[in-house]
Amino acid sequence: MxxxxxxxxxxxxxxxxxxxxxxxxxxxxxxxxxxxxxxxxxxxxxxxxxxxxxxxxxxxxxxxxxxxxxxxxxxxxxxxxxxxxxxxxxxxxxxxxxxxxxxxxxxxxxxxxxxxxxxxxxxxxxxxxxxxxxxxxxxxxxxxxxxxxxxxxxxxxxxxxxxxxxxxxxxxxxxxxxxxxxxxxxxKIPPRAVQRPRQRMREDLREAWTWLWGQRGLRNIIAVFLVLNLLGMAAMLPITVLVKERGGADWLVGLVLTGLGVGGVLGALLAPKVTVAPARLIVAVLVVFGVSDMAMALPFGAWWPFVPLMLVAVSTPLLNVSVGALFTALVPDELMGRMDAVLNFAARGLTPVAPVFGALLADVLGGAAALLVFGALILVTAVVAASSDLRTAAPRHP
CATH class of the missing domain: 1.20.1250.20 (MFS general substrate transporter like domains)
Structure with a gap:
C-alpha cells in the first residue's frame, strides 16, 4: 500500500x-x-x-x-x-x-x-x-x-x-x-527519466492525433463532451432569461446560479465513492443534464431553476473525475502534455458559439422553451452515447 x-x-x-x-x-x-x-x-x-x-x-x-x-x-x-x-x-x-x-x-x-x-x-x-x-x-x-x-x-x-x-x-x-x-x-516534480528525441512540432502533434485516432472509445467520449459542453454552456443564458421572465430580481439570478457552486462541491465530495464504469456514468449524467434542463421550465417560480441546476452541478464532478482519471491512466506519459492540449481543444471546440446559440434561442422562444429544446437535445445525445462504443476506452494492462 x-x-x-x-x-x-x-x-x-x-x-x-x-x-x-x-x-x-x-x-x-x-x-x-x-x-x-x-x-x-x-x-x-x-x-x-x-x-x-x-x-x-x-x-x-x-x-x-x-x-x-x-x-x-x-x-x-x-x-x-x-x-x-x-x-x-x-x-x-x-x-x-x-x-x-x-x-x-x-x-x-x-x-x-x-x-x-x-x-x-x-x-x-x-x-x-x-x-x-x-x-x-x-x-x-x-x-x-x-x-x-x-x-x-x-x-x-x-x-x-x-x-x-x-x-x-x-x-x-x-x-x-x-x-x-x-x-x-x-x-520538486522529477524530470523524465528518458528524454524524447526532438522533432518538428508538426510531427509531435501528428503523433498525438494519430494515437487518439487509434482510440475509438476515447474519440467517442470526446465527441460526447463536445456536444455536452456546447449545449450545457448554451443553456446558461436561457436560465437567466427564465428567472427574469418570472419576475426575479438581479440578486435572485445570482442566487440561482450559485446552485452550480453548491452542487459542484457536493459532487466533488461524492465522486471518489462512485464506482460506476465511465461508459455507463457518461450516459447517466447526460440523462440527468437533459431532464434537469427540461425540469427548469416547470412553473414553480423564479427561484425553482436553482434545484435542477444544483443537480446538474452535483453530477458534473462525478463525470469529470471518472473520465479525467481514465484519460490520465490511459494516455502514455510521453504523450501526456500533448494529449491534455488535444483533448481540451477537441472537447471545447464549439464552446465559443455556445453563448450565441443560447442567446438566439432564448430571444426567439423565451427562456423556458429554450431550456426544453436544450434538454431534449441532451437526451438525444444520451441515446446516441448509449449505442456508441464507449467501453473500449479503458487502460490496457500487459
Missing part, C-alpha cells in the same frame, strides 16, 4: 498552489469587466479583452502541449505561474497609476492567456508523475472540489475587494500566482 493521498506532499503542494491561484483568477474574472466598464463606460472593451485572453489560450494550447512533453514540467509550471503573477501585477500597476490603458490591458490579457495554455498541460503531466494510478480518482476529486469552491467564493469576494479599491483584486491575484509558483517549485 502506497502513501495515502493526503500525505503525498508533492500532490498536496500542487493542489494548494492551484487552489490559491484559481481563487485569485475568480477575483479578477469579476473585477476586470467591472473595471473596464467603469473606465470606458462600454461593455465592448470588456468583451474584447476577454476575447483576446481566450484567443491566446486557444492559439497556444497545442504548441504548449508539445513543449510540456519536451521540457521539465516542474520548471514549466513554475515559470508559467511566475509570468502570470507578473502580468497581473502589471495590471494592478496600470490601475494604481491611473493609466488604465486599454492597449496595456489587451497585451497583458494575451500574456495571461498564453500562460494558462502552458500551465494546463504542465499540471496534467505533473499530477500523472506524482500520483499513483490507484489514487488518480481521489486526486481528481480533490481537484474538482478546489474548482467549485473557487467558483462559489471567488465572484462575491472579487466584487467585495473591487469595492475596497480597483487595484485590490489584481494585487490579490498576483500574490496567488506567486504562492502557486512557490508551491510548484517546492513540489
Amino acid at each position: 502506497g502513501v495515502p493521498l493526503r500525505k503525498n506532499v508533492q500532490f498536496q503542494l500542487l493542489w494548494f498552489g492551484g487552489a490559491v491561484s484559481q481563487l485569485g483568477t475568480q477575483l479578477t474574472t469579476v473585477a476586470t469587466p467591472l473595471l473596464i466598464i467603469a473606465v470606458t463606460g462600454s461593455v465592448f472593451w470588456a468583451g474584447v479583452i476577454a476575447g483576446v485572453r481566450a484567443t491566446a489560450l486557444i492559439v497556444l494550447q497545442m504548441p504548449a502541449g508539445v513543449w510540456a512533453d519536451r521540457w521539465d514540467r516542474g520548471r514549466l509550471l513554475f515559470w508559467s505561474q511566475t509570468a502570470q503573477a507578473g502580468a497581473v501585477a502589471a495590471m494592478a500597476l496600470n490601475v494604481v497609476t491611473g493609466t488604465n490603458s486599454i492597449p496595456v490591458f489587451l497585451v497583458l490579457a494575451a500574456v495571461d492567456g498564453a500562460c494558462v495554455a502552458f500551465t494546463g498541460p504542465a499540471r496534467a503531466t505533473a499530477i500523472k508523475e506524482v500520483v499513483p494510478p490507484e489514487q488518480l480518482k481521489s486526486a481528481y476529486a480533490q481537484e474538482e472540489a478546489r474548482t467549485h469552491v473557487a467558483y462559489l467564493a471567488g465572484p462575491s469576494l472579487g466584487a467585495l475587494l473591487f469595492g475596497l479599491g480597483r487595484a485590490v483584486p489584481f494585487v490579490a491575484d498576483a500574490l496567488s500566482f506567486l504562492v502557486a509558483a512557490v508551491c510548484a517549485w517546492f513540489a
